[in-house]
Amino acid sequence: MKQTYFTPGPAELYPTFSQHLQTAMNQQIGSISHRSQKFRDLYKFTDEQLRILLTIPDTHGIFFTGSASEVWERVLFNCVEHESFHLVNGSFSKKFYDYANALHKFAHIQEKPFGEGFDYADVEVPEYAELICLAHNETSSGVQMRTNDIHKLKRKYPKKLIVVDMVSSAPYPDLDYSLIDSAFFSVQKAFGMPAGLGVWIASQKCLEKAERLQKYDNMTIGAHHTLPTLWSNYKNFETPATPNVLFIYILGKIAEDLNKIGIETVRKQTEEKAKMLYKFLDSSDAYEPFVKQERHRSQTVVVATTAKPSADVIGAAKAAGMVIGSGYGKFKESQIRIANFPATSTEQIEALISQMQA
Structure with missing residues (x-):
């Protein structure tokens, strides 16, 4: 039986993925040199499509x-001399903080309980913190931070760099990149591809910081793919070492597909599907939304507490041809996580809700 994946990564493959993969095979994309004109054209195309989709400026x-x-490691090496600041409300935002400690940065933390979100008014950034690190969408707990709150944070602290983890939400968040210094995601979630490619968006301000730190005798910004090295190659649409050429190609094609639909339509569809899921959970005796504050509920990873063991819920769904995610960490047996990415249709969400009601 063919399964529909509602797991929060790896997730359901985008409907056109196999078609783009076959085209790539026909064109032998996997064998081309990353120093060839064909690769430069390919990188440039993907760059252009992502810029349109995410409204990324020059x-x-x-x-x-x-x-x-x-x-996590690249941005901490390249953008922090001494101190970083981390908003932590789940396992992945905590890992970003852990990376900072592992790299011997002085890492400040402001923490909320698992399942609770941050509002702009909650946040106090320490005076000497250079980089504000936050998750737009915390994959482990299903909490989302409103983009307006992220933008307000930058306006309050204009001299500090801000980096946004949008791993399990891109391309959904409408970020204003005149206020966002850096953001990143991977392709195995809302872009509907297999794992194996990360995308890092960084501003000229980040580059200037990295170049300044690079000149200090007692500083390292890393040895592997520093931001100045990446940027130097990027000017020619090249990479320092051989990248995942196949996935860069497919990412560009899926971004193009999403652009044909239109990002506003993609966002609207995401919100409509999320509304269906939360309405069902709010009215159910067998489930309840884990995130209590509606303004903090993720539109892309819906987390529910289950009345019976989550393994039973997951098993019944799987028998009906649908794969949903378990809770994260200590919530593995009492929660489920449902991905609401562009690859799953309204009809598939309706089918999942019908199955969960059975």
Whole structure:
């Protein structure tokens, strides 16, 4: 039986993925040199499509990494001399904070209980913190931070760099990149691809900071793919080392598909599907939304507490041809996570709700 994946990553493949993969095979994309004109054209195309989709200005570069978690290390090395500040309300925002400690940065933390979100008014950034690190969407707990609150934070602290983890929400968040210095995501979630490619968006301000730190005798900004090295290659639409050429190609094609639909339509569809899910959970005796504050509920990863063991719920769904995610960490047996990405249709969400009601 063919399954529909509602897991929060790896997730359901985008409907056109196999078609783009076959085209790539026919064109032998997997064998081309990353120093060839064909690759430069391919990188440029993907760059253009992502710029349209996410409204990324020319002040920001778009770079490729092996994963999104690699960006935690890159951005901390390149943008922090001494102190970073982290908003933590789940497992992935906590890991970003842990990376900062592992790299011997002085990492400040403001923490909320698992399942609670941050409002702009809650946040106090320490005076000497250079980089504000936050998750637009916390994959583990299903909490989302409103983009307006993120923008207000930058306006309050204009001299500090701000980096946004949008791993399990891009392309949904409508970020204003005149206020966002850096953002990153990976392709195995809302872009509907297999894992193996991270995307790092960084501003000229980030580059200037990295170049300044690079000149200090007692500082390292890393050895592997520093921001100045990435940017130097990016000017020619090249990469320092051989990247995942196949996935860069497919990402560009899926971004193009999403652009044909229109990002406003994609966002509207996402919100309509999320509304259906939360309405069902709010009215059900067998489930309840884990995130209590509606303004903090994720539109892309819906987390529910289950009355019976989550394994039973997951097993019944799987028998009906649908795969949903378990809760994260200590919530594995008492919660489920349902991905609401562009690859799943309204009809598939309706089918899942019908199955859960059975």
